Amino acid sequence: xxxxxxxxxxxxxxxxxxxxxxxxxxxxxxxxxxxxxxxxxxxxxxxxxxxxxxxxxxxxxxxxxxxxxxxxxxxxxxxxxxxxxxxxxxxxxxxxxxxxxxxxxxxxxxxxxxxxxxxxxxxxxxxxxxxxxxxxxxxxxxxxxxxxxxxxxxxxxxxxxxxxxxxxxxxxxxxxxxxxxxxxxxxxxxxxxxxxxxxxxxxxxxxxxxxxxxxxxxxxxxxxxxxxxxxxxxxxxxxxxxxxxxxx
Amino acid sequence: xxxxxxxxxxxxxxxxxxxxxxxxxxxxxxxxxxxxxxxxxxxxxxxxxxxxxxxxxxxxxxxxxxxxxxxxxxxxxxxxxxxxxxxxxxxxxxxxxxxxxxxxxxxxxxxxxxxxxxxxxxxxxxxxxxxxxxxxxxxxxxxxxxxxxxxxxxxxxxxxxxxxxxxxxxxxxxxxxxxxxxxxxxxxxxxxxxxxxxxxxxxxxxxxxxxxxxxxxxxxxxxxxxxxxxxxxxxxxxxxxxxxxxxx
DNA sequence: GATTTCACCGATAGTACTATCGGCGAAAGC
DNA sequence: GCTTTCGCCGATAGTACTATCGGTGAAATC
Numbered sequence: 001x002x003x004x005x006x007x008x009x010x011x012x013x014x015x016x017x018x019x020x021x022x023x024x025x026x027x028x029x030x031x032x033x034x035x036x037x038x039x040x041x042x043x044x045x046x047x048x049x050x051x052x053x054x055x056x057x058x059x060x061x062x063x064x065x066x067x068x069x070x071x072x073x074x075x076x077x078x079x080x081x082x083x084x085x086x087x088x089x090x091x092x093x094x095x096x097x098x099x100x101x102x103x104x105x106x107x108x109x110x111x112x113x114x115x116x117x118x119x120x121x122x123x124x125x126x127x128x129x130x131x132x133x134x135x136x137x138x139x140x141x142x143x144x145x146x147x148x149x150x151x152x153x154x155x156x157x158x159x160x161x162x163x164x165x166x167x168x169x170x171x172x173x174x175x176x177x178x179x180x181x182x183x184x185x186x187x188x189x190x191x192x193x194x195x196x197x198x199x200x201x202x203x204x205x206x207x208x209x210x211x212x213x214x215x216x217x218x219x220x221x222x223x224x225x226x227x228x229x230x231x232x233x234x235x236x237x238x239x240x241x242x243x244x245x246x247x248x
Numbered sequence: 249x250x251x252x253x254x255x256x257x258x259x260x261x262x263x264x265x266x267x268x269x270x271x272x273x274x275x276x277x278x279x280x281x282x283x284x285x286x287x288x289x290x291x292x293x294x295x296x297x298x299x300x301x302x303x304x305x306x307x308x309x310x311x312x313x314x315x316x317x318x319x320x321x322x323x324x325x326x327x328x329x330x331x332x333x334x335x336x337x338x339x340x341x342x343x344x345x346x347x348x349x350x351x352x353x354x355x356x357x358x359x360x361x362x363x364x365x366x367x368x369x370x371x372x373x374x375x376x377x378x379x380x381x382x383x384x385x386x387x388x389x390x391x392x393x394x395x396x397x398x399x400x401x402x403x404x405x406x407x408x409x410x411x412x413x414x415x416x417x418x419x420x421x422x423x424x425x426x427x428x429x430x431x432x433x434x435x436x437x438x439x440x441x442x443x444x445x446x447x448x449x450x451x452x453x454x455x456x457x458x459x460x461x462x463x464x465x466x467x468x469x470x471x472x473x474x475x476x477x478x479x480x481x482x483x484x485x486x487x488x489x490x491x492x493x494x495x496x
Numbered sequence: 497g498a499t500t501t502c503a504c505c506g507a508t509a510g511t512a513c514t515a516t517c518g519g520c521g522a523a524a525g526c
Numbered sequence: 527g528c529t530t531t532c533g534c535c536g537a538t539a540g541t542a543c544t545a546t547c548g549g550t551g552a553a554a555t556c
Contacts, residue, residue: 008503008553008554011503011553012503015503030371031370031371032369033371033372034370036542036543037543037545038542038544046505047506048506048544048545049504049505049506049507049547050505051545052544052546053504058544109368113364113365113368113369116365120357121279121281123278123281123282159431159432159437160441162431163426163437163438163441164441166422167418167422167423167441167442169422171414171415171416171445174414174415174417174418178411181379183407184407189407189411190411193412194415196448196449196453197415197416197448199448200447200449200450200451201441201444203448255523256523256524256533259523259533260532263533284512284513284514286512286513286514294533295535296515297515297516297535297537299515300515300516301533302533305514305515306514
């Protein structure tokens with residue numbers, strides 16, 4: 001055995017690690033409801049009271065859990081988007097952009113759920129942290145979309161990019177959950193749909209920018225180019241080529 | 249005063265109504281954490297123990313809360329989609345399709361949060377109900393997309409429509425929350441983005457169906473038409489017309 | 497090798513909420 | 527008008543978890 005860890009601080013760190021790992025396992029097995037100081041401590045092989053040697057309270061453990069994976073995931077996503085940007089024609093790279101978060105969510109879905117929940121729970125001390133984390137995903141994503149050339153520095157355009165980023169992020173979470181529930185067995189297919197959602201919205205956004213540049217802007221919200229397509233003839237799928245009647 | 253309600257059953261029903269209303273208010277004010285039998289009962293003007301005269305337990309109250317608004321909302325959404333289908337050129341009707349759920353979510357956001365949470369909480373007795381509700385939204389939405397003529401009866405296409413429906417639903421929830429947080433002050437703009445997301449994804453889906461009909465299908469997940477557009481030249485917004493180079 | 501530090505322990509006080517029980521009084525049934 | 531029903535009440539047993547406290551022994555420090 002490689003047991004008998006040497007220094008005291010090493011041993012403590014090891015216990016801390018065991019607590020974190022136990023929490024993650026418990027989270028996957030029983031959900032947030034199963035996560036109590038007692039259960040985590042016992043699963044890590046220490047007494048319930050010793051939990052507080054390592055964490056101020058349960059909230060702090062959850063925060064650490066969120067930070068651990070979050071930073072790494074966000075970096076991986078940005079890197080994937082950078083690579084996709086460099087090779088716009090490589091579909092596989094575009095898929096990676098979504099495959100990475102999809103797989104991360106599937107690894108520890110409960111982590112996402114806690115984050116989603118904490119974000120809106122007034123009584124949660126994780127609320128600020130969750131809001132900041134969500135903002136990071138959103139703003140990074142929006143910035144990466146902007147880097148694709150989809151918008152100028154206009155405040156309105158910037159906000160819309162953020163909305164698309166937020167919407168696509170939410171869709172990513174939803175499809176990952178659907179995969180876990182067995183409805184969408186193929187994660188690559190999920191990634192394909194997400195690419196479609198993202199690209200489709202961005203395309204219309206760009207068109208609209210072009211349109212409103214000519215037409216000016218009504219008060220408040222913006223135009224949208226009228227009948228962008230013809231959504232109501234079932235035979236449409238057969239006729240091959242690009243049916244993109246964009247102008248009226 | 250119109251007080252002194254007559255029959256006993258009327259009085260009981262009134263109390264039950266007051267409990268439901270109190271729960272909704274508490275939910276908005278304090279979140280799920282603030283929702284206890286004691287608080288709800290007190291807010292409704294009865295004793296904590298009397299709560300159980302009306303509901304088996306808190307879970308049942310939550311289920312009732314979810315059912316009340318859910319059915320009505322789903323009907324309203326289907327009706328809006330039917331109207332949009334009848335007048336494909338009327339953008340305002342397409343917006344309604346999303347404005348209706350956006351406004352409903354904003355009315356009682358906590359209801360959505362509970363539903364999202366319960367859906368994945370193994371220990372929640374609401375889990376089945378939440379899963380069924382989510383499935384209803386998804387399947388209705390997917391069916392309405394199919395009615396637009398976006399797909400044949402193919403199992404794969406059907407699943408993809410469902411994925412788009414699920415993704416767009418999730419985006420709707422996310423943008424509603426963003427609105428509540430003050431980031432997207434204009435709900436109509438949210439609706440516009442959702443229309444864009446939905447239309448964009450559907451368009452690519454239809455193109456792809458057309459494409460794969462000619463090309464057959466690789467093992468497992470599907471193709472996607474290579475470089476569907478040119479995502480990297482900032483000047484692209486100026487050139488007005490339809491830049492839809494779909495085929496290589 | 498004596499002293500200090502500290503990771504861990506068991507015990508326990510404290511908190512918050514659930515759900516049941518017996519009783520009361522007014523409406524309902526006859 | 528007598529009896530039954532039942533919506534509501536106060537009291538309380540029960541449950542589950544949090545967080546603290548004093549003690550212990552081994553590592554760390556000198």
